[in-house]
Every structure is written in C-alpha cells, then in structure tokens.
Amino acid sequence: MTHDILIAVLILGALGVLFAVVLYIVAQKFKVVEDPLIDEVAEVLPGANCGGCGKAGCRAFAEACVAQGNMDGLRCAPGGDAVAAKVAQLLGCAVAQGEPQVAVVRCNPANCGEKRKSNYDGLRSCAFQNTVYTGESGCPFGCLGCGDCVAACQFDAIHMGPNGVPVVDADKCTACGACAKACPRRIIELRNKGKKERRVYVSCMNKEKGAVAMKSCANACIGCGKCAKVCPMEAITVTDNLSYIDFTKCIACRKCVTECPTKAIHDVGFPAPAVKPAPKPEAPAAEKVEIPVAEKVEVKN
C-alpha cells in the first residue's frame, strides 16, 4: 500500500520537476521585456478606447508614447491638456500643447423638415441611404439624418436635432473624430474650439454650381466668393463652388457671416445681438429664396 503511494508521489514529483524545468527554459527563451512605463502611461489615459488618436486603443497609444519617448504628434483628444501633462511628466518630456477641438456639423438644417422632397423608409442607416439616393432633402451633399454619427459617439455628445440634422454638445465632445469617420458624406469636421469657444464656419458641403445648389437647399454655399473677398485674414478659400474657412487663420471677426447671401456661414458662441432700439430691416433680400417643392415621391429600398 505505502509502496504504491510512494511510486505515485515519485512519478508525479518527477513529472512536476521536469515540467518546471521545461517551463523555465521556455520562459527564458521567449521572454518579452516590456517597459513598465507603458502600464503607467496607460493608467493615466481615459481608457475609452475611442481611437481618436489614430491608434487601436489607449494601450496602443501608451505604447506609441513610450516607444517615441516624447509626445510629438500624439494627442489624446478626450484627455485634453490634463492628460497630456500627466503623460509628459511620466515620459519626462515637454508637454504637447494642442488647441482643443470640437466636432462641427457642416450642414444647414434649413431645408429639412416639411420641405422634404421625398420620404425615405428604408434601413435607418446613413451609410446605406447614401448608396441609394440623394436623401430626403434632395441635396446630394447634405445630411441624411439617420444618425450614424450619433451611434458612433461614445461620449453622448451628438444627438439628432429638431430639424433632422445632428447637434454637437460642445461640452461633452472630446474631438475623438468617431462621428466624422462614421459620416458617409464627410459632413462632420473637427475644428479648433476657438477663443472663448467662438468659431465661424461654412455650414455646407455642397459642391454644385450656384443655381443647382440653391435648388437643393436655400442655405447652400453657392461659391460666390464674397466671404473670401471680405476676409481680412485671407482665411477663406473657394474650391469647387464651396467656401472653406481655415480655422487656424480665422480670427472670428464675423465679416463673412454678414456678407454671405445665403446664410451658409454660421457663428457659434457669440453673445446674442443686443436688442436694437431702432427697428431696422433685419433680413437681406437675398435670404428669401423660393425652393420649388418637387413632387413628393416615396423611396423604396
């Protein structure tokens, strides 16, 4: 009896020792040396894995930081300057200062709502609707309104507005860029938040010629170039019948906003205009553009 137990113990013991030796050798041979700094950096990151930095996740970002040794070209948008400072401290390098950014929806809601030219009752997906037709507004560059961007946002910072065009909550937006990537028409752009959170942008992506664009939407940019002429900073360029304001040059003087005949240029974050004592005609004549309402046609697919 004791003999049997002894044999079992010896065999198992010998096997244990054998495997331990094998495991030791293998562990030595395939040893992966990982910088403990990576863990420390990953610890201070927000851990949202949003991919806004262009890396596969927060850990990949930490690995890139440590491998590089500094933070040049690397920025965690959700973390902002606070996280950048912590990471820089760990790495022992200068703090990468970045201008805080925010997502901006470059489509004007004016033409949506009751002025729809068709009703879409297919799959609620912008990516799909984009392959089928122009969308309910009739503008081939405009927002499709199915909310692919809303689904993509991990920070609950973008919601469908009352006009069927998404509205960004600037306080929650971390500028990770997920919505911009999700939009099949590339309407959403990341722009600098600007001083005092004041920013001016062209809220249109329509590249059609003036008259055609106007048919698509009353508030379309018609590429007239008036804004570019009036801009003191030469921040505005017009390409393919579409104006674009370079946010690195713009000083938010708002001259272009008043100049734009179709109200395609929007200003955000400015205080509401004070009530003027004398009644002045507010709207310029060019604003009133009649849109021919096309036949209402349902859309299958």
Add this chain to the structure above:
Amino acid sequence: MKTFRMGGVHPEENKISNDAAIEVMPVGKQMVVLMNQHLGAPATPIVQKGDKVKVGQLIGEAQTFMCANVHSPVSGTVLKVEPCKDAFGLAKPAVYINVEGDEWMESIDRTPDIKRECTLEPKEIVAKLKEMGIVGLGGATFPAHIKYSIPEGKKAEYLIVNAAECEPYLTSDYRVMMEHAEEVCIGVSILRKALGVPNAYIGIESNKPLAIAHMQEVVKGFEGIIVEPLKVKYPQGAEKQLINAVTGRKVPSGKLPIDVGCVVSNLGTCFSVYEAIQKNKPLIENILTVTGKELPSQHNYIVRIGTTYNEIIAHSIGQLPETTGKVISGGTMMGKAVVNLDAPTVKGNSSVLVIGEKEALRAEETNCIRCGKCMHACPMGLEPYLFSALVKNNRIEEAKEHNILDCIECGCCFFSCPANKPLTDEIRLGKNKVRAMMAAKK
C-alpha cells in the same frame, strides 16, 4: 415542370398590363442622354455644343474595358454637355439634345422586313454588339460584348434566354414575345452562333401560357432553340436560379455562369441583338410597361432612351393619381423608387410602376423571432437573419465568411419576414462594407 431547387417566393403577379399592345411613344422636344447607362465606367462624350446629330449616331464612346457605347436616340442639335440628375437625384455626365425632325443614320434599316440570314463570324458579331452599345436588359445592364467574349480556357455549352419575367407587374418581355417572336428567335440564333453552342433554351414561366404556345410554334422554324416552360417562382429570372432551373447545374460561390458552361441573356436583349446585327440599329429604345393598380389605363410602350419619366406619365396617363405613394423603375421586388421624375430613362429601364400610398409604405419593423422564414426563402441558401445581426454589430469579417457576397439582392428575405425587418437593405449595406474591407486590405 422545372424550377430552381432552393428557396424562392411567390408574390402576387399583378400582370395587369398583359393585353396592352406595344405602342410607340412620341419623341419629346428635348432629350437628355446619360453617359453611364450601363454597368461600369461612363462613356466619354464625343460631341460638343452646337453639333448636329442624327438618330443612331455615336455620341458617347466606350474608352475603357467595362463600358458601352451610347448613341443618340433623336436627331437635332447638341445643346450642352454637362451633368444631369438621374432618377435618384445624383448628378451624372450627360448630353442634352434639342430635337429637330427625325432624321436617322443612313446605315439603319428601318423597313419592317424580317432579315433571317446572318453571315457574320462570331468575332464580328461580338464586335458589332460593342459598336451598337448593346447591354443586358435584364436589369444589371452588363455590356453584352464582354459577356459574349468567352475567356480563354472556358467553353460555353448552354445559352439560356431569360423570358421568365418573374417580377410582378412587368409585361414588356411578354409583349415582345407575343409581337416580335420571330425577331427574338433570330436574335437567339445569332447569339448561339456567337457562342458556338448547340442549343439555346428559352425559359418562360407557366403563367404565360399564350407566350409559351406562341414561342413553341415560332421556334419550329429555327434550329437548336428549345422553349422550356418553368414553374412560377420568384426569382426565376435571376441568372443563377435560371441556370439551376433549366440545366440543374449550380454556380459555385464566387463563380460566374460561364464557369458551369452557361451564358444567360435576357429576352429583351435578344430582340435588341436582332435589331443591332440585322438592322444596324443601336440600342436607342426601351420597351417598358406603364402600370399600376390605381392607373386608369395600362400600357406597354416603345420609348426612346432619354425620355423623362414625367413625359412618359404625361403621355400615357396624363398625371399621377392623387394617391400615388411611389413611382418605381423596375418591378416591385427589385425595382428602385424614382425620386426625380424629371430624370431621363436609361438603357435597361423596364417599367414605370405606380404604387398607391397604402401599398407603398413599409410596415413597422419589429424584433426577429428566429422563425427562419428568410432562410427558407433565400434562393442562394444564405442566412439573412444572421447577416442582419453581424452587420449591425460590425462583424464584417464573419459576414464575409458566411458568403454575404453571394446575395443576389432579390428581396425574398424581406418579402417573407413576418417582423418586417429590412433584411435586404442590411445585407446590401453589409456587402458594401465587405467590399470596402477587401479594398482596404489590397
């Protein structure tokens, strides 16, 4: 009676325009000819503003491989060459022509005589198909000269002519069979010669007994053409299903019909092949059905390509009924709703189908109850409910492994779904994502 083995549904047939003989639609004042009326790259316009053109003159040249020639459907002066919005509101390159008179190219034989003899060699036939801008009129508008250029190492054994017309409402192929059976058979003989196959089969669904009887009578005068009556089942007219129904062969996943020795051609294409080869007439006309339950009258028309939907509606029924919900180009199963009625018709348009408000709207979507009806309905043996979930969760790799790209988008899954899930839409989105993923990997 033969039919395909797997899946399929039987939607209400609604062939209410069966008895309306083909009428000729008058030519409008201005024509807009789109440059991409076919699968592939758009043709390059070779006319300029102010040029005079005749009916049948080449105005858009195929300069890449996957492309087809475009000819002028009218005579007159070129007004401008600039983009025009198509039926879905998307701008496409186009040629605008102001119509003046009706002067045809001298080479086109406009006599009503039927020319039976074809002395051209197979290669010459294919070259002429290319010259005449012939495309498949079954819906995909695949350039015919590419289809009939059989790649090295492959051999065609069967030519199958699709006269199933399995889509509800459509009757244009039926009318062509009833009125132009002999021309169609000559067209089939020409294609048979181009491919060098012994036999051609014309597959007709059994809900068209008159057409079957008429065709059987006419093919007696031709060698190697067999009429094959088929059991009514949608999507019998789909290429792979028709091959399965007629020959019993199955096209493997990711392969083409030619890999199992088959070439499938639509009946309308055979008619245009006859006109192109025997009469030198390019593809400048469509035969299309104007139909709908709420319309005062049903029509079949021969329409010049470039006529707008509004012109067709104005000529045939005056105006759309108040209760119109959708205007569809194509049948109810695979057709697409037309958003821009000012858009010109293009090659391959087979109908202007007007659907009432109540019928047009989709029912509200509810949750999948895992009943599996979509699997039973799928003629390709796929699992639509699974794709729906995979695409929603962005598991594109897995969707590809389950052969999402085999889907022919026939709509059987959506048709049969008791939860009204837009399965076909989801699969199409998934296919786009898979293709994007594969392109990114390259």
